[in-house]
Amino acid sequence: MSDESQTVIPSQAAISSARSKLIRTLPAQGLGIEHVQKHLQEDLTPALSNSSKSANYYGFVTGGSTEIASYADNLVTQYDQNVQVHLSQETIATDVEDAALRQFCDLIDFPAEQWQHRTFTTGATASNILGLACAREYVLSARGASVSVDGMYEAMRQAEIDHVQILTTAPHSSLGKAASIVGLGRSSIIDLGLFQAKHNFDFAALEEALKRPRTASIIVISCGEVNTGYFATSEADMQKIRRLSDTYGAWIHIDAAFGLSARILPRDDPSYRALVGGVRDIELADSITSDAHKLLNVPYDCGIFLSRHLELATRVFRNSNAAYLSTSSMGEIASPLNIGIENSRRFRALPVYASLAAYGRDGYREILERQIGLARSIAEFIQSTPGLELLPRYPPSFAKVKEQGISRIYIVVLFKATDDNVNERLVQRVNATRRIYISGTQWDGNPAARFAVSNWQVDVARDLALIKEVLLGVLSPE
Structure with missing residues (x-):
C-alpha cells in the first residue's frame, strides 16, 4: 500500500x-x-508500529487507546503525579485511583467492599506476581508461619511444609515468571488439564494433588487460555474448586488478563452462553489479575489486581520503618505503595477513570460485542475456506463442545493452513502484507496462527473484508 x-x-x-x-x-x-x-x-x-492506532493489529492481545484515554494520558504526563501515598489534603490522585477501581468493580459486577485490595500494576505479569506473593503468605500463615517476616525457607520449616505447588491448566508464560520471582520456582507449576481439552481441569487429579502431605497449594485458573481464548471453568466448576480449596486450605488466583471482560456480556443471550459460563462465579476466587491495556483500551502499561485480603496484602507489601512515607489520613483509601510492588507509580488510573466514565457499561459491552462478532466471523470464514483449518480439533466424543461450535469463540481465533509448506510460512506471509498483523504460536507441536481481536475501533464488515482478502492472497501460489 x-x-x-x-x-x-x-x-x-x-x-x-x-x-x-x-x-x-x-x-x-x-x-x-x-x-x-x-x-x-x-x-x-x-x-x-500502529499496533494501538490500527484496528487491524491482531498480534498478542493488544488493545488500542480510546480518544478519551489518550487525552487523559496526556494529562498524566503533564501533571506527572507519583501515586504512592494517600495524601488527601495535597492531591486527589489516590481518590481518582480509588474511584477508577470502584468503577471497574461495577463494570464486572464485583462488590467493591468484598474486594478491598484493589490496585493498578504495570500489567498482568506484575498482577500475577502480586497474586502469588499473597497466596504464598496465605497458605503458610494458615500453618502459623510468615514468609513476609521470616522468608520462604524459615516459614516452610515452621509450617512443616516441604513443597508449595501451583495447580493450573494451560498456564500463560507469565505464571512461570511470577513463580520464579516470588521464590516458588517454575517447577512448582503442575498442569492438570484434561488430555483432549487442555484448558479444563481434571478434577480427580486436582483433588489428588491437593491431598499431598506436607504440601501447600495455590490454584491458578486461566481465564482465558492464550492460544484459544477458552475458559478453564464453566457452569458450576468454580463452586467445585472453591469447595476443594476450602477443604484443603488452598488459595485461588485467576489469571483473567483478557477474559474478565466477558462478565459484561448479556447473561440471557444464548450466543454468549459459553462465555458467560466461563466467568460464572469467578468472584469466589481469592485474587484476580486483569489488564486494562487490553480490553479496556487504555494506554500501556496498565494492569489491575484485585484481592479479598487487604490486611494480608499489607503484611506482604508494606514499607516498614519509613515514617516519611506515612499517609496523612487514616481513611478508607490504602496508600498504594503498601499494597503493591512499586513505591514510585505513574498515574495509570486517570485514563481508566476517564474511559470508564465516558463509555459506561453499555459502551464497553458494545465494543466487546463488536470484537467477538469479528472473531466469530473470522472463524466462520476459516471453517468454510479450503486450505485453512480452525483449531483446536476435538474428537467426536466431545459432543457438547462441537455443539457449541462458534459460540465458544471469544476474541481469539486459532488456525492453520492445511498444507504444511504453506503453514510453515503462513504468519510470515500474512504479516509481510503489512495490512494486518497476526501472531504465530504452536499447537499440538505444529506451527499455528492466531488472531486476537481487541481494539476498540473494530468494524466487523470493513475488517472482515480486508482479512478475507489477505488470507486468500497468502493461500495463492507465490
Whole structure:
C-alpha cells in the first residue's frame, strides 16, 4: 500500500533507516530541543508500529487507546503525579485511583467492599506476581508461619511444609515468571488439564494433588487460555474448586488478563452462553489479575489486581520503618505503595477513570460485542475456506463442545493452513502484507496462527473484508 499511515507495521526499510539514525553516544553540547523533536518525528516515528492506532493489529492481545484515554494520558504526563501515598489534603490522585477501581468493580459486577485490595500494576505479569506473593503468605500463615517476616525457607520449616505447588491448566508464560520471582520456582507449576481439552481441569487429579502431605497449594485458573481464548471453568466448576480449596486450605488466583471482560456480556443471550459460563462465579476466587491495556483500551502499561485480603496484602507489601512515607489520613483509601510492588507509580488510573466514565457499561459491552462478532466471523470464514483449518480439533466424543461450535469463540481465533509448506510460512506471509498483523504460536507441536481481536475501533464488515482478502492472497501460489 502506498499510504504508510494505513499499514499496521512499518517497512523493513523504515526500520533500517531509523536504526541507522539512532543517537547512540551522548552529545557533549546537546543537539537542542527543536533538533531532537524533528529527529523523533521524522527519523523514529516512521519505524514504530500502529499496533494501538490500527484496528487491524491482531498480534498478542493488544488493545488500542480510546480518544478519551489518550487525552487523559496526556494529562498524566503533564501533571506527572507519583501515586504512592494517600495524601488527601495535597492531591486527589489516590481518590481518582480509588474511584477508577470502584468503577471497574461495577463494570464486572464485583462488590467493591468484598474486594478491598484493589490496585493498578504495570500489567498482568506484575498482577500475577502480586497474586502469588499473597497466596504464598496465605497458605503458610494458615500453618502459623510468615514468609513476609521470616522468608520462604524459615516459614516452610515452621509450617512443616516441604513443597508449595501451583495447580493450573494451560498456564500463560507469565505464571512461570511470577513463580520464579516470588521464590516458588517454575517447577512448582503442575498442569492438570484434561488430555483432549487442555484448558479444563481434571478434577480427580486436582483433588489428588491437593491431598499431598506436607504440601501447600495455590490454584491458578486461566481465564482465558492464550492460544484459544477458552475458559478453564464453566457452569458450576468454580463452586467445585472453591469447595476443594476450602477443604484443603488452598488459595485461588485467576489469571483473567483478557477474559474478565466477558462478565459484561448479556447473561440471557444464548450466543454468549459459553462465555458467560466461563466467568460464572469467578468472584469466589481469592485474587484476580486483569489488564486494562487490553480490553479496556487504555494506554500501556496498565494492569489491575484485585484481592479479598487487604490486611494480608499489607503484611506482604508494606514499607516498614519509613515514617516519611506515612499517609496523612487514616481513611478508607490504602496508600498504594503498601499494597503493591512499586513505591514510585505513574498515574495509570486517570485514563481508566476517564474511559470508564465516558463509555459506561453499555459502551464497553458494545465494543466487546463488536470484537467477538469479528472473531466469530473470522472463524466462520476459516471453517468454510479450503486450505485453512480452525483449531483446536476435538474428537467426536466431545459432543457438547462441537455443539457449541462458534459460540465458544471469544476474541481469539486459532488456525492453520492445511498444507504444511504453506503453514510453515503462513504468519510470515500474512504479516509481510503489512495490512494486518497476526501472531504465530504452536499447537499440538505444529506451527499455528492466531488472531486476537481487541481494539476498540473494530468494524466487523470493513475488517472482515480486508482479512478475507489477505488470507486468500497468502493461500495463492507465490
